[in-house]
């Protein structure tokens with residue numbers, strides 16, 4: 121019987137570390153959230169928090185007997201590389217862990233070169249730090265306080281940028297299943313991007329490939345956090361969408377949103393989307409314009425890379441087909457040449473689990489592949 125294999129995906133954020141057990145079908149269970157504690161200590165403290173999240177996942181997995189230690193479908197996450205100690209009862213199974221982290225990540229060496237969420241971190245060998253903490257867990261003598269089943273040895277197999285991880289998640293278990301070349305855009309506070317060529321995430325010569333949010337869509341346009349002018353992010357990032365509508369309200373445009381917002385209830389993209397759905401003309405216009413800018417960026421991307429599909433996720437993508445995706449597709453078909461214009465544009469499938477599923481896919485490179 122084919123064994124169900126599990127990996128652990130860890131999504132490292134500036135505030136929280138989210139982790140969960142991911143099956144080979146991409147189903148997530150045993151979700152945990154652990155505070156990152158970035159303010160209380162150096163990177164090694166964060167590494168210990170990541171190990172703690174992994175520990176909590178393993179404890180939960182044990183409780184619900186996820187590995188099927190009884191019954192017909194005995195599904196140890198075993199492999200030919202499992203490490204055998206003395207006798208079969210002491211057999212140790214390695215469980216692959218993958219980590220998605222914000223910032224510029226050197227995936228090859230497991231180093232965080234820089235991360236906006238972790239001020240002061242420069243060239244931190246985070247994978248090595250985390251594996252030190254994970255082996256402490258496994259080797260702990262007294263086990264009482266941080267008990268895990270010694271049969272399972274968690275090992276961090278891979279780390280990448282969080283958006284690259286999400287892109288992998290969509291490739292293996294989301295909207296990208298069945299495709300080999302794709303781009304992913306995440307529309308959140310910022311606009312992240314990931315590129316998959318021939319089934320592999322493309323990192324570029326110095327690990328900075330995929331910054332699709334900094335595609336210039338307006339040469340003399342709005343200033344971007346990166347220092348450039350007219351980047352897609354300066355139009356389609358959450359804060360920027362809100363700023364654009366506020367500027368129009370200040371210039372005298374009428375909208376139902378003007379009365380609905382004040383210092384206590386600041387405007388959000390969700391409120392703009394809701395207003396648009398009830399027919400608010402300015403709100404509709406803002407999303408149409410956002411879609412147009414995304415379509416301009418995707419036109420360049422389609423011409424450069426000719427991917428089969430562009431997958432768009434993140435909170436802003438929830439605005440949906442009519443408000444956002446139709447204007448994006450209209451812009452691409454207006455601007456792109458026939459063949460690159462065949463690129464499909466779809467909403468991401470994985471939603472809130474994208475970070476954990478994608479991170480777990482980073483463990484593929486090592487143990488389970």
Ligand SMILES: [Zn+2]
Pocket residue numbers: 333334344345346347348351353
């Ligand atoms: Zn920029």
